[in-house]
């Protein structure tokens with residue numbers, strides 16, 4: 001039995017070491033060892049090249065996003081290409097400051113000397129991308145990895161094939177090929193990548209695969225950042241400005257046809273305001289998207305038939321007050337408002353990840369907060385209110401990756417807010433400095449001078465030495 005295992009393991013090692021992606025991994029590791037990735041100049045050059053790649057190929061990126069998700073040009077710019085360019089520009093502007101060693105005070109016992117924290121790159125990292133923002137969610141982590149001085153293998157999502165092959169074609173043309181590689185593929189290719197001893201794995205996607213990634217990483221004690229999802233609630237105080245609230249909720253929900261990790265998943269409001277708010281919501285959808293028919297060019301598509309079928313099943317048996325049309329052949333699901341779905345229905349227990357918006361009602365505002373608190377910690381939580389005490393109660397009591405008051409996904413535009421989940425919505429964060437930190441190790445460095453070498457810390461010990469040590473502690 002033992003012999004059998006030995007044979008199997010050596011077969012796996014043989015297979016892994018022969019594969020193209022393993023050879024790429026080893027090549028990247030040796031590039032990292034060469035120290036080339038550590039200079040400020042090299043990092044800036046790679047970031048500029050990534051920016052140039054995005055700018056030069058804007059039209060191709062738009063076409064691929066349209067093929068994969070039916071994304072309109074405005075969304076393609078705002079949430080993918082433009083988002084990435086803005087991220088790169090901000091990173092380039094601030095990189096020198098981030099790389100600068102941070103001075104720290106010296107303890108009395110270690111005087112004279114100096115100490116500081118130096119951010120050092122982790123090494124060779126793996127970035128596993130998601131399909132919903134297939135360009136930006138694959139390359140924004142790469143911006144952070146480059147800024148921190150790492151080599152990286154990038155694995156785009158196979159569910160967005162047009163963007164996956166575009167990234168595979170473009171990246172090697174613009175970036176240092178000895179430091180970056182793209183591996184395309186699905187479960188098998190990712191499973192193989194996960195056997196390599198990366199120095200960091202950055203994964204964006206669902207909870208189930210997140211657990212697989214974390215278990216594989218544990219074998220090499222590789223640190224992970226998991227950018228996951230979940231149900232992001234939207235709590236509304238009925239006395240707030242319902243027109244503006246509706247506009248901002250429809251904006252967040254309609255972006256990428258609801259296939260956004262921070263999209264408002266469902267709305268919670270006090271009973272007495274529910275019907276009024278639903279009327280305003282319907283009016284808002286119509287103002288922005290007419291009757292929300294599939295020929296509206298601003299409305300995208302669901303990624304594939306399987307997901308369109310999943311969403312269709314969520315609608316069955318529900319009280320639909322707006323929308324409800326599904327065209328599986330065209331991967332189209334109409335923006336749909338559902339009133340009071342039962343709490344044990346699938347739509348209230350799974351992340352919706354599509355244009356269906358349940359609106360639930362409870363008796364009072366504090367029940368709204370309790371409802372959110374009793375469920376898994378969301379990636380984003382939203383509250384619309386002008387009541388300062390209620391706002392503060394929400395901020396203090398609701399634990400979520402991010403929290404936005406009086407708006408929805410707009411907080412993602414900030415380069416100064418860390419973005420990441422908590423609990424089942426993920427671990428770790430990126431965007432701006434948080435991304436640099438995620439791909440760096442904060443190395444503590446202490447330099448001691450030879451000038452003074454007080455004997456009090458050395459044996460033989462005495463009561464006198466101890467009393468001095470206590471004094472300076």
Ligand code: NAD
Nearest residue numbers: 129130156157186187190191205206209227228229230261
């Ligand atoms: P997924 O988890 O199925 O896939 C993501 C990646 O994992 C892909 O690259 C895929 O090839 C790989 N993969 C799939 N099966 C695998 C396996 N068995 N072993 C190893 N790798 C595997 O993605 P999904 O669930 O369709 O994505 C949607 C989820 O992602 C939602 O929950 C959403 O909220 C979340 N999400 C989170 C963020 C964020 O930034 N926090 C962004 C986008 C999406």
